[in-house]
Amino acid sequence: MLVFEPGFGKFNWYQLQEDALTQGSVEIYPGKVRLEAPGLSQEEDRIAYVLPHGGGHFAHTATFITPETLAEVERCLPFWPEQNQITLELMRDGLERFSKLPQLLLSETAFFAHLPAWVGAYALPTEFHSQGLRRYGGDSFTHQWAWQSTSNELPAPRRLVSIHLCDHPNLAAITGGQAVETSLGFTQVEGLPSLTGSGDVDPEIVLLLNRQGMAAQDIFDLLVHQSGWQTIAGPGQLLDLFEKDELVFQMLRAGILKAFGAAASALGGVDGVVFTCEERGRWMPFIRSICEGLAFTNLTLLEQPDASHQGNLWVLNGSQSRFKALVLEASYARILFDLFAGIKGKD
Amino acid sequence: MNILVLNCGSSSLSYKIYTLGPSGYLEAACQGKAHRVGVQGSEPAFIEHHLGLETIRNETDIPDHHTAANLVLDFISTHCLEINAVGHRFVHGGSAFHNSVILDQAVSQCLQELLPLAPIHNPNSLSVIEVCQQRLPGVPQYLTFDTAFHASLPEWAYRYALPVDLSHKYNLRKYGFHGLSYQFVTHQMASYLGKPFEELNLIVCHLGTGGSSIDAIQKGQSIDTSMGYSPLAGLMMGTRTGDMDPLLPVYMLANLGFTNQELNDLFNRKSGLLGVSGISSDLRDLLPASHDGDNRATLAVEMYTYRLRKMIGAYACLLGGPDALVFTDDIGVQIPAVRAQACEGLQWCGITLDVVANAAAPGGQVAEIGAADSHTRIFSAPTDEELVIAEEGLKLLKEVGYASF
Numbered sequence: 155m156l157v158f159e160p161g162f163g164k165f166n167w168y169q170l171q172e173d174a175l176t177q178g179s180v181e182i183y184p185g186k187v188r189l190e191a192p193g194l195s196q197e198e199d200r201i202a203y204v205l206p207h208g209g210g211h212f213a214h215t216a217t218f219i220t221p222e223t224l225a226e227v228e229r230c231l232p233f234w235p236e237q238n239q240i241t242l243e244l245m246r247d248g249l250e251r252f253s254k255l256p257q258l259l260l261s262e263t264a265f266f267a268h269l270p271a272w273v274g275a276y277a278l279p280t281e282f283h284s285q286g287l288r289r290y291g292g293d294s295f296t297h298q299w300a301w302q303s304t305s306n307e308l309p310a311p312r313r314l315v316s317i318h319l320c321d322h323p324n325l326a327a328i329t330g331g332q333a334v335e336t337s338l339g340f341t342q343v344e345g346l347p348s349l350t351g352s353g354d355v356d357p358e359i360v361l362l363l364n365r366q367g368m369a370a371q372d373i374f375d376l377l378v379h380q381s382g383w384q385t386i387a388g389p390g391q392l393l394d395l396f397e398k399d400e401l402v403f404q405m406l407r408a409g410i411l412k413a414f415g416a417a418a419s420a421l422g423g424v425d426g427v428v429f430t431c432e433e434r435g436r437w438m439p440f441i442r443s444i445c446e447g448l449a450f451t452n453l454t455l456l457e458q459p460d461a462s463h464q465g466n467l468w469v470l471n472g473s474q475s476r477f478k479a480l481v482l483e484a485s486y487a488r489i490l491f492d493l494f495a496g497i498k499g500k501d
Numbered sequence: 502m503n504i505l506v507l508n509c510g511s512s513s514l515s516y517k518i519y520t521l522g523p524s525g526y527l528e529a530a531c532q533g534k535a536h537r538v539g540v541q542g543s544e545p546a547f548i549e550h551h552l553g554l555e556t557i558r559n560e561t562d563i564p565d566h567h568t569a570a571n572l573v574l575d576f577i578s579t580h581c582l583e584i585n586a587v588g589h590r591f592v593h594g595g596s597a598f599h600n601s602v603i604l605d606q607a608v609s610q611c612l613q614e615l616l617p618l619a620p621i622h623n624p625n626s627l628s629v630i631e632v633c634q635q636r637l638p639g640v641p642q643y644l645t646f647d648t649a650f651h652a653s654l655p656e657w658a659y660r661y662a663l664p665v666d667l668s669h670k671y672n673l674r675k676y677g678f679h680g681l682s683y684q685f686v687t688h689q690m691a692s693y694l695g696k697p698f699e700e701l702n703l704i705v706c707h708l709g710t711g712g713s714s715i716d717a718i719q720k721g722q723s724i725d726t727s728m729g730y731s732p733l734a735g736l737m738m739g740t741r742t743g744d745m746d747p748l749l750p751v752y753m754l755a756n757l758g759f760t761n762q763e764l765n766d767l768f769n770r771k772s773g774l775l776g777v778s779g780i781s782s783d784l785r786d787l788l789p790a791s792h793d794g795d796n797r798a799t800l801a802v803e804m805y806t807y808r809l810r811k812m813i814g815a816y817a818c819l820l821g822g823p824d825a826l827v828f829t830d831d832i833g834v835q836i837p838a839v840r841a842q843a844c845e846g847l848q849w850c851g852i853t854l855d856v857v858a859n860a861a862a863p864g865g866q867v868a869e870i871g872a873a874d875s876h877t878r879i880f881s882a883p884t885d886e887e888l889v890i891a892e893e894g895l896k897l898l899k900e901v902g903y904a905s906f
Contacts, residue, residue: 272803276745277737279776339746347662355747356729370755404657412815419814422846450822
């Protein structure tokens with residue numbers, strides 16, 4: 155299986171086979187965007203495209219692409235224009251050149267398609283709710299995978315707070331396999347900062363900057379490309395930044411603690427928290443610090459994390475704890491493979 | 502020795518005249534409030550005065566805060582009440598003011614620059630100050646700031662992840678508001694709980710009919726709060742949106758053809774409980790409407806209490822289990838159903854309401870409403886911003902050596 159995922163000014167490819175997960179990226183230059191990946195041929199099992207913002211159009215994380223799918227993706231463009239545009243162009247090229255292969259659209263917002271009304275709405279007059287101005291969430295694959303990987307470990311009623319520790323940390327509250335809250339919003343800018351995305355900012359600031367002469371497109375660039383963790387501690391991966399910069403560590407810790415508290419309250423209680431990350435060893439001091447902050451809920455920690463039979467799952471909590479604290483270690487490629495390689499359909 | 506305290510709301514002007522008694526305590530000798538200032542609507546504006554046991558109510562045109570201030574001063578001169586100092590609440594002190602100050606030429610200059618920071622509140626306060634300067638020449642005036650209590654916010658709390666030069670240019674940071682109220686409640690809870698102020702960890706929910714916010718207080722100091730650079734951010738409010746994705750206004754400017762002024766008006770005056778319900782900005786109207794089956798009223802109440810509940814859970818984790826959770830201001834003390842819904846399902850973080858005590862809590866005094874097994878104690882407690890303003894004034898005037906104080 156070959157998966158294409160848009161970035162900013164580039165796209166990433168993932169070659170997924172049971173015994174070999176490889177990945178790379180391709181820079182985009184002005185002109186037509188073409189599918190590219192090593193060994194790309196008519197022999198692929200299937201091709202899939204990640205859509206960062208599905209704008210309420212896709213209720214399943216994976217959809218087999220039909221001619222109507224292109225029109226639906228076009229309708230999602232305004233929500234997250236730069237990356238959705240790349241996905242659209244990759245799809246057009248792929249459908250033209252590999253028309254015989256089964257092709258999938260993977261929506262990063264689909265897992266949050268059924269947020270309760272009071273969660274999804276902003277406090278705007280209701281006529282705006284129906285115009286698409288609502289919360290869509292994001293990072294569906296990681297949270298859906300985290301639920302699938304841990305739900306059997308949770309005591310009933312299995313309310314999970316899923317925390318994705320990566321360059322753009324974000325959370326989901328999940329129960330019964332359904333996401334009921336997210337730290338992301340109308341776009342993935344809401345919530346905690348990313349490397350270059352601002353995270354939550356008083357909306358009055360947007361209006362102020364606009365009054366000072368900044369056009370909407372310039373404010374978009376500011377909040378999406380020129381803000382975030384890099385403005386606190388310079389360029390680099392978040393792991394590097396918080397290891398060297400105390401302020402980043404404090405902002406991240408306060409942000410995650412608050413978002414956890416909000417998510418657990420949204421669930422009306424919590425049966426488990428799972429931290430999903432790539433470099434478990436380097437994230438562990440941070441994860442411990444978060445768990446120590448939750449000691450008032452009777453969360454106690456084992457001296458050594460207990461590795462489960464699954465291989466990539468660790469149990470942190472002691473037996474006195476009222477909820478489980480778990481760590482999952484996985485790459486994005488592994489998550490894509492686990493979720494989508496086995497999908498049966500057109501082939 | 503009388504201090505006139507003036508408190509400008511977005512659509513009201515409250516005043517109290519405090520007398521310094523022989524025992525050194527401040528007592529309110531006279532008070533009143535101008536209602537529906539600058540509000541267009543079916544009900545008329547009016548001003549009420551309480552002097553001794555007497556209440557005087559006048560329905561009259563009150564198009565702005567300037568007029569309201571003149572009505573207050575008319576009443577004072579008619580009743581020959583002596584005023585020795587005037588204290589004002591100024592909502593946004595920006596980066597310039599971390600403490601209360603006596604009004605002088607330099608301060609006046611600074612206030613002009615703060616007007617855009619709180620476009621609803623600051624200009625009203627300034628117009629009231631100007632009326633007092635004209636009509637009470639020679640009487641010292643001073644200012645207290647709603648942002649001052651939040652001067653203690655640590656950098657991790659006040660910093661936005663925006664470019665440093667831009668933040669410096671426009672003083673972009675979280676300031677926080679309702680500081681006078683938080684200051685009052687924190688001191689009151691310290692004496693109520695018999696715990697030193699400096700050791701107190703609290704979550705305080707200031708739920709007003711107009712603005713609402715929530716504060717995390719650690720060791721007596723504000724360490725995080727829901728309002729931000731302006732009073733628009735945070736909880737859902739009467740007519741204000743509270744938090745939203747910052748790209749939402751960007752999208753509305755770029756794709757839906759809104760002007761800046763229209764969005765400003767929409768977010769500040771037509772959203773919140775009013776926008777979602779379509780009928781009222783006041784929970785006292787929406788709860789009965791919801792009970793009668795109005796779906797939009799139900800959604801508005803659910804959103805309001807849900808967002809409040811999430812913030813309480815968030816601050817419970819930030820503080821690692823606070824000593825107490827306090828509900829204050831009009832909505833906070835008067836509507837048990839709001840407190841009940843806000844605390845629903847928070848047992849996981851040690852917050853359990855006593856349903857009976859909550860329903861029975863009298864609005865006018867501190868009432869404990871938490872269950873016996875609630876790890877965090879829960880209270881309904883009225884606030885008194887005007888008393889804080891008067892106390893600040895007394896302190897300030899003594900410091901600068903006004904002989905009569």
